[in-house]
Amino acid sequence: MGEAADTARQERLADLRRYLAEAEGFGQAAAVLPFGAPAIDAALPWQGLPLAGLHEIENAGPAEEGGAAETFLAGILARLAPARPVLWCLRRADLHAPGLALIGLEPRRLVLLRASHERDILWAMEEGLRSRALAAVVGEIEALSTAASRRLQLAAESAGVTGFVLHRSAGSAAASAAVTRWRVAALPSVPVAREPGIGRPRWRVELLRCRGGTQAAWDVEACDATGIVAVSAALADRPALRQISAAG
């Protein structure tokens, strides 16, 4: 009797989850961008990144030494289709277009906006998210308040433009309405066949928060020229990694 009731409960729960996902606009029909790395896609309830939503991505290191999160994000942006422009709102003009071009993000798709106040960046992001002209909006924000995240999430849902909040350093764990939050840290590269120099760059990608999903972490090879990350073959089937992050 206990087993039957348990199964019924499980089914009911699954139904409810599906209902909630659809009510939130992330049902099966909603637009999703798969990472192309099965291990990551499987961990996301939508088998990829839901496009009509807000996502947070942070660098693991100190704010002035970024690079990994930006590259991870550029890889996602490069694969968004159709290739509409991307509005990237920043406070320091240090984004380097040739570096982004190497990951497949064409410079001509970038519209850069520089503002000295975070409130201007939040305002510009919201305007961008409500415009139908863009594929995505990126905003470099230090600390995203709960209220601001809610506004951005609503704006992203309304027009189907994907929002990304880029944190240059880790921290600021205020409750957020964003759909996912990621942390990207550089890992020592794997030497290529005993050649000297830097091998293939690698990252530790952590899914810190995911609406309707659980935490997870992967060691991946950094984006290639088409913006695709690959879960390192030698590490892909190690369940220990997921346990580490689930515990932490």
Add this chain to the structure above:
Amino acid sequence: MSGRRVVTAVNATAAIEGIVPGMGLADARALDPALLVEEADFIADAAALAKLAAWCDRFSPSVTSCGADGILLDITGCAHLFGDEAGLARQVRARLARQGIEARAAIADTLGAAWALSRFGSGVAATVPRGELWPALSDLPVAALRLEPELVALLERLGLARIGELYPLPRAALAARCGDGVALRLDQALGRAAEPLSPLPPKPLLWSRRSCPEPILTAEAIATALRELLQHLTRRLGEEGLGARRLSLAAYRIDGRIERIAIGTAFPSRDTRHLWRLFEEKIEQIDPGLGIEDLVLTAESVEKLAAAQLGLDGETARNDSADLAALVDRLANRLGMRALARPVLRESHIPERAVRFVAPLAEPQTPTRWNALQLRPVRLLPWPEPIEATAPIPDDPPLLFRWRQRAHRVRHADGPERIAPEWWRRDSPIGSGASAPESRDYYRVEDEEGQRFWLYRAGLYRPDSAPRWFLHGFFG
């Protein structure tokens, strides 16, 4: 005559006493010992008149001051906004009266006739119907023809006191006696000779005007009025096949001050909703003071804009570039056009010169591909920052470096990539200024944690001097 003090202007009360301009001050004082006298200040008068002319641009887009005491309004196509021509003249005088200014007004087909009637007409406001200039002017004195005082005196000596008395005279006789001046002025007043109102006829401006029955004070009331004005103006723009690049709203306060706000667009637009959103941000900048009585919306700059394509569903077809232009307008309207840019790759090896920034709506470039062999960071410091580096072997990357108080032990490195100065450029960031051009040897290095940096050594290795190292960027 030096030292003789003369009356230059009088008010209505003084005029009733018989005091007229041109009369000696002593004579005027004799007529009324209690006369209040102010020193004439022609410069201040001219400035006040110019200000008043600006104030009058609520009635017509083409306003100039005319002589020392007049304002000329070209009301072509404006009168219907006020009912009719007489209604316009009434409103102008009523508005001026509210400012404490007594004015005489005349509306006529020619500048000469309007000038004559406003100064010499019998009533305070005159409107001459089309084609009735001759009878309207015939009773006026010849001085109403804008003639030199000597010519007026000459005509009067000849017994020609009224304009009507000039009508039957043969032109040749008139010219022989008085020169061409009188005939020309007469022809101008009667519309027989052309007289441009200003050296260059102004381009037809599109504008929309709203008079408030009660002075308005709140931002909401201004917003409501502005929305109506925008709807009217965009409809007019549509009829003309035009779009606005620049719109300005003038709010005329009852205390005579004028508040103005303006918006600009990157592409011509007549989309009411878009233009409204640009204005919406700025309405709060208007200080209504004690109230606003008139609002005038003017399209200061317009360009041709074809009719919008309609999709099969009757909706305006979606247009990505128009959507982007609308977004750029909103962002630039608040943060300034300089806050926005689009990067364009440039054929230069110098990292600082590899990107050029163009306007956000510049024509799309052909896709520029970056040479995949030249690895470049995703973050580039605006200026390379000096680092302390330990590099014991010449022409090798450092083993250890310190940047902003943090030490990094180098585990792997790629390089060098030698970037030579663009010696043919004077403004090259490498080796600019007085120093000799210096090449840079760039290394991509990875520290123990896996963070990847872009470093370079300035100049060639020299045993006699310590190498200078710089950090320039960060890789993902």
